[in-house]
Amino acid sequence: MDDGRPIFQQIADQIADGIAAGAYPEGTQVPSTTELSAFHRINPATVGKGVNLLVERGLLHKRRGLGMFVSDGARASLLAARTAAFARAYVRPLLAEARALGLSTDDVHKIVDETADERSTP
Amino acid sequence: MTASTHDLAPTATHRLPGAPSALDVVHLQTAKRFMTFAVPLLTLALVLAISGVVAGVFYQLGSRPGTEEWVANSRNNPGVLWALPGFLGYYGVQSVATTFPLALTLGAGRRAFTAGTLLFHGLLSAYIALVGLVLLGVEKATDQWFVGLYLMDVVVLGGGDPLRLVTVLFLGSLAVMSAGAAFAAAWVRFAARGPMALALGTLLVLAAAALLLASQASAVADAFQLWWLAAAAVVVIALACAAEHLLLRRASVR
Amino acid sequence: MTRQTPLAAAPAVRLRGVGRRFRRTDALSDVTLEVPEGVVCGLLGRNGAGKTTLMSLLAGHGQPSSGSVEVFGADPFTHAPTTSAVSFVRDDQRYPDDFRLPHLLAVAPRFHAAWSTERAAELVDAFRLPGRTDVKKYSRGQLSALGIVLGLASRAPLTVFDEPYLGLDAGARQVFYRQLVTDLAEHPRTVVVSTHLVDEMEALLDRVVVLEGGRVVRDSTVDEARAAAYTVSGPAAAVDALTARLPVLASHRLGGLRSATVEGELTDEVDDAARRAGAQTGPASLQELVLAHGVEPEVGVPGVPASAAARASEGVPA
Structure with a gap:
């Protein structure tokens, strides 16, 4: 669990990934701070900070005495945010690498189509 | 001193729930129940057994229980005096040398530690005096253990006088343990130099006293009263306790 | 009972100008x-x-030669309730002769108001500590495990661990980390832990204090410490050129490759220049930052040499 970013951010992203993938459906409870701490062997304060990040973004909400639950609309909002970030996060680095290799945009299109075909016909 | 429990709110004030007391230190000192309370009994039983062997030798040599010679030889046997101090001295040293660092690790304050350790020494001394008293009773009731053995009814323990026996055992035990603890405290405080300096100092004081009294040795011997020994023991105990307190008051744990 | 109510704002630990001298050497300045x-x-x-x-x-085990030490607003050396609010099992802890685990477990609750019998039992079980062996005959790993039992189960408001992993294998260390964070989540308190296993224990920490020659060279949150440096790695010539005017904390060479740890925040300017030169930039790990302060991990520390080598080789163009 280390890609160089602050650990609380990584915890937040991991829970967000779970919500986006449907592992934590809306309205269900996410693991408690204690569970997350014990599982990852991470300082509980750091876990709390990561969870709070998601509360601030409206993805999680606290039910007193029960724990943290996934808010309604959390998955949709996460997917929207990721779609918006898709170009920056994936397409730009792809094009930068293509340029470095001397590939044209058309070449890239071709490779993308070919790769998609390979995956759909295993 | 008890832990205060009135702080329910998890605020800054919940943090210091009160320090361990001298009584807690007594519990630490007596954690090894068997070692603390059974070993003195076993030691005395061993003395009795050895006395039996020695008596057997005398018997082979022609001495017979009940005769004047037999009684005099047996009652002058100071077996108890060489058996107990070794054990008690070890206990005095041990109760400070290794228990002090553990007590502080567990969170005891220095004052509570010293008070609790002195209390423990008093407790163990009282226990030994009590054991001696009970054994003296058994010894008398069984007519010298049925075979003419003398364990408690000996000259050094007051020749069968229960009050003297209790006084000698209590003050003697306490003096030996306190002295051991004082030397251990010197070691805790100043490492190897501590006990050496303490021994040297004690030696010098004794030498000076001997020199001073040498000229009047016969007068002193004539005036000698038994209670002087008791008073001397009390002085030794008081000095050793004061030394232990002063040495540990600012001692670091190493 | 003397009772001192500290200011609510008082930190758990406050040291001011503390020095500690042993004979002729300054252990702390x-x-x-x-x-x-x-x-x-x-x-x-x-x-x-x-x-x-x-x-x-x-822990109030010793006194400073100069300056002041406050724990929860009071002097741990003289103020008995403060002494008892700290648990510090030394790595060379002395135990009385013939002491066994059950003796310690019987006595410890009297000394720590918040002692947890359950946590102690769980830890003893997890570490498989023998109860019938004299504590003095314990192995290095068993002594460390015993220190962890006494420290963690004490739930002391300030718990201090001195390299608690010595002699413990990887599995036992994971037991410690898991039990530590679980217990802290349920019973928050202040912990100070010294370690050489920076990579392994980084996720447990909120703050780091780095000492060098008895002085504090860094005192910050872990996140701040990690943001305080970055690495530039790639062909040695390129890295040398890129970092020529930058405050380089440490630099390692592996064949024609070099990895440099640079103090400060990574700017876009440096990032772009590095990419153009065929070098890579990345966040420095806490371990790298600490290494940059001249702190060498001990030989055989798991993970460290391997990861350092891996980082140095990341700049290899495929």
Whole structure:
């Protein structure tokens, strides 16, 4: 669990990934701070900070005495945010690498189509 | 001193729930129940057994229980005096040398530690005096253990006088343990130099006293009263306790 | 009972200008730092940097030669309730002759108001500590495990661990980390832990204090410490050119490759220049930052040499 970013951010992203993938459906409870701490062997304060990040973004909400639950609309909002970030996060680095290799945009299109075909016909 | 429990709110004030007391230190000192309370009994039983062997030798040599010679030889046997101090001295040293660092690790304050350790020494001394008293009773009731053995009814323990026996055992035990603890405290405080300096100092004081009294040795011997020994023991105990307190008051744990 | 109510704002630990002299050597010099209540603070530095001395002062086991030490607003050396609010099992802890585990477990609750019998039992079980062996005959790993039992189950408001992993295998260390964070989640308190296993324990820490030669060279949150440096790695010539005017903390060469740890925040300018030169930039790990302060991990520390080598080779163009 280390890609160089602050650990609380990584915890937040991991829970967000779970919500986006449907592992934590809306309205269900996410693991408690204690569970997350014990599982990852991470300082509980750091876990709390990561969870709070998601509360601030409206993805999680606290039910007193029960724990943290996934808010309604959390998955949709996460997917929207990721779609918006898709170009920056994936397409730009792809094009930068293509340029470095001397590939044209058309070449890239071709490779993308070919790769998609390979995956759909295993 | 008890832990205060009135702080329910998890605020800054919940943090210091009160320090361990001298009584807690007594519990630490007596954690090894068997070692603390059974070993003195076993030691005395061993003395009795050895006395039996020695008596057997005398018997082979022609001495017979009940005769004047037999009684005099047996009652002058100071077996108890060489058996107990070794054990008690070890206990005095041990109760400070290794228990002090553990007590502080567990969170005891220095004052509570010293008070609790002195209390423990008093407790163990009282226990030994009590054991001696009970054994003296058994010894008398069984007519010298049925075979003419003398364990408690000996000259050094007051020749069968229960009050003297209790006084000698209590003050003697306490003096030996306190002295051991004082030397251990010197070691805790100043490492190897501590006990050496303490021994040297004690030696010098004794030498000076001997020199001073040498000229009047016969007068002193004539005036000698038994209670002087008791008073001397009390002085030794008081000095050793004061030394232990002063040495540990600012001692670091190493 | 004397009872001192500290200011609510008082940090768990406050050291002001603390020095500690042993004969002719200064174990600590002018140490000023605060540890807020409720955090886990890592104490890093090479052997002899003053870590154990500092922890002794926190526990009231020793007194500073100069300056002042406050724990929860009071002097842990003289104020008995404060002494008892700290748990510090030394790595060379002395135990009385013939003491066994059951003796310690029977006595410890009297000394720590918040002692947890369940936590102690769970840890004894997890570490498989023998009850019928004299504690003095314990192996290095068993002594460390015993220290962890006494420290963690004490739930002392300030718990101090001095390299608690010595002699423990990887599995036992994971037991410690898991039990530590679980217990802290349920019963928050302040922890100070010295370690050379920076990579392994980084995620447990909120703050780090780095000591070098008895002085504090870094005192910050872990996130701040990680943001305080970055690495530039790639062909040696390129890295040398890129970092020529930058404050390089440490630099390692592997064949034609070089990895440099640079102090400061990574700017876009440097990032772009590095990419154009065929070099890579990345966040420095806490371990790298600590290494940059001259703190060498001990030989055989798991993970460290491998990861350092891996990082150095990341710049290899495929």
